[in-house]
Amino acid sequence: MSRRPVSRTMLLSLFAALITLILTGPLSGLVLNGYDFTTRFAAPLQIAAMVLILRFIAGLLPASWLAPKQKHEVEPRAPRFKTYQLVLGGLVLYLALASLVLFASKYWLAVGIMALIYVLLGLGLNVVVGFAGLLDLGFVGFYAVGAYGYALGHQYLGLGFWAAIPLAALLAGMFGMILGFPVLRMHGDYLAIVTLGFGEIIRLVLNNWMAFTGGPNGVDAPAPTFFGWEFKANVTQGGVPFHEVWGLEYSSGMLDAFIFLVLLAVVGLTLYAVSRLRGMPIGRAWEALREDEIACRSLGLNHVWTKLSAFAMGASIGGVAGVFFAASQGFVSPISFSFFESALVLAIVVLGGLGSVYGVILAALFLTLMPEVLREFADYRILIFGFAMVLIMIWRPRGIIQQRRPFFKRAGS
Amino acid sequence: MTSLLKLEAISLRFGGIIALNKVSLAVAENSITAIIGPNGAGKTTLFNCITGFYRAQEGRILLQKEQKQTDLVALLGGSIKFSEGPLKGLRKFIYGLFGGTHLVARSGVARTFQNIRLFAEMTVVENLLIAQHRQLNRNLLAGFLNLPGYRKSEARALAKAYEWLDIIGLGALANSPAGALSYGNQRRLEIARAMCINPRLICLDEPAAGLNPRETDELSVLIKRLRDEFHVTVLVIEHDMSLVMSISDHIVVLNYGEVIAKGSPKEVQADPRVLAAYLGTDEE
Numbered sequence: 001m002s003r004r005p006v007s008r009t010m011l012l013s014l015f016a017a018l019i020t021l022i023l024t025g026p027l028s029g030l031v032l033n034g035y036d037f038t039t040r041f042a043a044p045l046q047i048a049a050m051v052l053i054l055r056f057i058a059g060l061l062p063a064s065w066l067a068p069k070q071k072h073e074v075e076p077r078a079p080r081f082k083t084y085q086l087v088l089g090g091l092v093l094y095l096a097l098a099s100l101v102l103f104a105s106k107y108w109l110a111v112g113i114m115a116l117i118y119v120l121l122g123l124g125l126n127v128v129v130g131f132a133g134l135l136d137l138g139f140v141g142f143y144a145v146g147a148y149g150y151a152l153g154h155q156y157l158g159l160g161f162w163a164a165i166p167l168a169a170l171l172a173g174m175f176g177m178i179l180g181f182p183v184l185r186m187h188g189d190y191l192a193i194v195t196l197g198f199g200e201i202i203r204l205v206l207n208n209w210m211a212f213t214g215g216p217n218g219v220d221a222p223a224p225t226f227f228g229w230e231f232k233a234n235v236t237q238g239g240v241p242f243h244e245v246w247g248l249e250y251s252s253g254m255l256d257a258f259i260f261l262v263l264l265a266v267v268g269l270t271l272y273a274v275s276r277l278r279g280m281p282i283g284r285a286w287e288a289l290r291e292d293e294i295a296c297r298s299l300g301l302n303h304v305w306t307k308l309s310a311f312a313m314g315a316s317i318g319g320v321a322g323v324f325f326a327a328s329q330g331f332v333s334p335i336s337f338s339f340f341e342s343a344l345v346l347a348i349v350v351l352g353g354l355g356s357v358y359g360v361i362l363a364a365l366f367l368t369l370m371p372e373v374l375r376e377f378a379d380y381r382i383l384i385f386g387f388a389m390v391l392i393m394i395w396r397p398r399g400i401i402q403q404r405r406p407f408f409k410r411a412g413s
Numbered sequence: 414m415t416s417l418l419k420l421e422a423i424s425l426r427f428g429g430i431i432a433l434n435k436v437s438l439a440v441a442e443n444s445i446t447a448i449i450g451p452n453g454a455g456k457t458t459l460f461n462c463i464t465g466f467y468r469a470q471e472g473r474i475l476l477q478k479e480q481k482q483t484d485l486v487a488l489l490g491g492s493i494k495f496s497e498g499p500l501k502g503l504r505k506f507i508y509g510l511f512g513g514t515h516l517v518a519r520s521g522v523a524r525t526f527q528n529i530r531l532f533a534e535m536t537v538v539e540n541l542l543i544a545q546h547r548q549l550n551r552n553l554l555a556g557f558l559n560l561p562g563y564r565k566s567e568a569r570a571l572a573k574a575y576e577w578l579d580i581i582g583l584g585a586l587a588n589s590p591a592g593a594l595s596y597g598n599q600r601r602l603e604i605a606r607a608m609c610i611n612p613r614l615i616c617l618d619e620p621a622a623g624l625n626p627r628e629t630d631e632l633s634v635l636i637k638r639l640r641d642e643f644h645v646t647v648l649v650i651e652h653d654m655s656l657v658m659s660i661s662d663h664i665v666v667l668n669y670g671e672v673i674a675k676g677s678p679k680e681v682q683a684d685p686r687v688l689a690a691y692l693g694t695d696e697e
């Protein structure tokens with residue numbers, strides 16, 4: 001454990017304080033009054049002093065504390081559970097989580113639904129970014145396609161919730177392919193910019209095509225039903241009210257409880273599918289494409305098809321998430337599909353660990369539940385968020401959970 | 414002996430550089446043919462044409478497959494001509510969209526690269542599994558549900574991968590990342606990976622580059638095994654003359670994009686033009 005000399009730490013701390021002063025001085029030190037301004041010296045000096053102290057303390061810590069804690073490569077590991085064990089475990093876990101419905105308030109159910117939607121989005125983007133290595137900044141576009149697909153599908157075609165789920169997956173998958181075509185030859189930064197544009201195009205179309213999408217006013221999305229049962233006080237879609245069938249007291253949380261249960265099942269199935277993908281030929285092909293496209297072609301893999309299938313698979317998961325979003329909100333408008341959402345989902349994937357399915361779940365839960373727990377600090381949400389991100393990237397540059405490669409045992413041993 | 418591969422007057426220019434100038438050669442089935450020549454002679458470019466990474470601007474590359482002949486250049490599509498009719502035009506359009514390189518590989522031409530191209534972050538055995546992609550059960554549903562047909566196909570691929578790992582002596586490193594292997598092991602793994610697509614012809618681009626003498630000896634044994642045991646035809650670019658002379662049945666010498674000599678190792682060694690190209694003696 002090497003310790004850096006105190007004098008040098010002092011110098012670096014002063015330097016950091018100076019930079020802070022320059023950066024935050026004008027922001028916190030100048031108070032505008034109409035066309036005039038007054039200066040306030042206390043605030044910037046306080047901030048700078050805080051940075052000075054923190055930097056000094058950080059400098060005194062042993063260097064190894066600040067070093068990354070993750071190895072470059074982790075050993076591959078054989079799956080520890082048999083398929084039937086996984087299925088049983090999944091069922092038990094589902095029942096345990098589903099029973100939360102009985103205790104949770106409507107507020108926490110809504111929070112839980114949003115958390116699960118982000119898990120779903122994270123799993124979808126993980127296919128594109130984590131497996132196939134295609135940096136997609138417009139993922140929110142597919143989320144919007146799914147949400148609007150449900151709302152508009154109901155408005156124009158009378159589609160119900162259950163029909164909307166597979167159709168939205170298909171529709172978003174098609175959009176994924178459409179996006180995929182022009183960007184086939186792009187990598188890295190270029191791809192990121194084009195996909196960013198794609199996400200914005202979808203949002204702008206939704207915002208400006210008044211006649212079809214209702215523009216900024218948004219569209220109503222119907223509440224889901226289950227075999228004709230409706231979870232509303234009064235039926236609106238020609239079914240029967242759920243609470244009357246079962247002789248229950250009506251409560252407004254029933255709808256959320258229902259959506260939560262269905263969404264939980266969908267997340268579970270998606271989770272299972274995505275985690276299996278890695279060991280399947282298509283998942284391997286995506287990863288190989290990320291590693292070396294030329295080598296893939298030399299082995300007879302159709303790189304165009306492989307890439308498009310990754311886009312389509314990720315997009316259709318995003319589309320399904322969109323349906324649940326629309327159903328739980330009862331209303332969609334373009335505001336919900338800003339670039340910030342894409343950034344948030346990307347943050348989930350990167351924080352969780354590229355390609356790591358369980359990491360994505362942890363990160364999604366962290367990033368959606370943390371703001372609810374820290375309600376008092378609502379103003380500092382993004383700040384805390386950024387801080388957590390920086391810390392995790394320092395200590396675990398490969399994400400909270402680093403993905404392990406699957407282990408392949410020699411047959412018959 | 415029938416020839417498996419026939420190049421008929423292949424030409425390729427990069428701007429002003431004539432990288433290949435009317436190269437014609439025939440590769441006999443089940444033989445080892447070496448392509449030699451000084452740096453920049455166009456050897457790798459020739460490989461890129463054969464394996465579909467470049468499209469030869471003139472000439473034909475014919476691969477004999479049982480009774481059928483495939484023109485590898487035509488597999489890559491090309492400019493659409495109206496006179497050819499809509500069907501051929503559509504086919505060329507689709508080829509143009511997807512690129513035809515993978516079709517060349519599927520028709521039985523495998524290759525390795527001068528600067529190794531393994532899937533470095535993936536494990537050794539995964540590298541071999543990807544090469545078998547086309548032979549696997551790729552049904553998504555079968556994979557998600559782990560149906561018996563899918564399990565069988567994966568098990569078969571795994572068995573084949575381990576078989577090749579034993580051949581190249583990497584069985585113990587099966588689950589370590591390919592990028593962490595030593596240079597010599599990476600070269601051999603790349604050959605095994607190319608062999609896993611079940612090729613008829615395998616093109617090795619400087620397989621001995623960077624190997625020590627012992628590894629080079631092992632390599633020459635491996636290359637001969639590919640021909641004798643696995644019945645593939647080998648086309649190899651190599652600068653190591655003692656290796657070339659000891660393994661090849663036939664040698665083609667390239668210089669400035671032209672074939673300047675071909676024949677058995679003895680004939681080529683005695684050819685004055687080859688000596689001139691390598692040693693730079695006075696031109697007549």
Ligand SMILES: Nc1ncnc2c1ncn2[C@@H]1O[C@H](COP(=O)(O)OP(=O)(O)OP(=O)(O)O)[C@@H](O)[C@H]1O
Nearest residue numbers: 427430432450451452453454455456457458459527
């Ligand atoms: N993509 C390209 N664009 C332009 N010129 C190229 C390209 N590829 C190769 N060349 C040129 O074609 C010529 C032949 O190159 P090539 O790589 O085939 O040589 P080589 O025989 O493989 O040499 P070495 O033994 O060094 O590998 C060289 O002059 C090279 O500069």
Ligand SMILES: [Mg+2]
Nearest residue numbers: 456457458527
């Ligand atoms: Mg070369």
